[in-house]
Amino acid sequence: ETGVTQTPRHLVMGMTNKKSLKCEQHLGHNAMYWYKQSAKKPLELMFVYNFKEQTENNSVPSRFSPECPNSSHLFLHLHTLQPEDSALYLCASSQVFGTDTQYFGPGTRLTVL
């Protein structure tokens, strides 16, 4: 399989649930990103990992917890989310952190009830 994959594609969870989103890239890239896309808003960068080290955390609430066990895998652990967290969560990777073309996965559509 090639490119950037994300699982699950759709997720519905209650506010007390704990779930995880998974991202895997098969491109040999060194940087991975989590974005949130809400309706009528720009893509919001949440977290960045460069060579497995977290380099950015854009004031994201602690109910979102990222994990990057290796340069090919990225997780987003979710717990006690709010309905306003419902959005499309996109993972991306790039060869080099920063000024480099990012390649996106298909996203996970999350609905928090």
Next chain:
Amino acid sequence: DQQVKQNSPSLSVQEGRISILNCDYTNSMFDYFLWYKKYPAEGPTFLISISSIKDKNEDGRFTVFLNKSAKHLSLHIVPSQPGDSAVYFCAASPGNTPLVFGKGTRLSVIA
């Protein structure tokens, strides 16, 4: 404050005509610009990029123009095709920091 602005949320163009999507930015340190295209239920896909040392970059039917003095970027699609109907995002970076995205413009190409 939005550093990358796409002021037109939507655009409709007839098939075969030119589509022009616009993007303005405020950060004069931006030196690398990209356009992404997004279909429903898919992630954005890279379309074309331009660095600040150039004012034009062309790839097939897609051309990106950069006007640094006006802090303005545009994407031209000629001729437009129904398969071009998607949301187009403009993105920019000053280097060594992640991309900053605009809100997107939804392009509809009418057959």
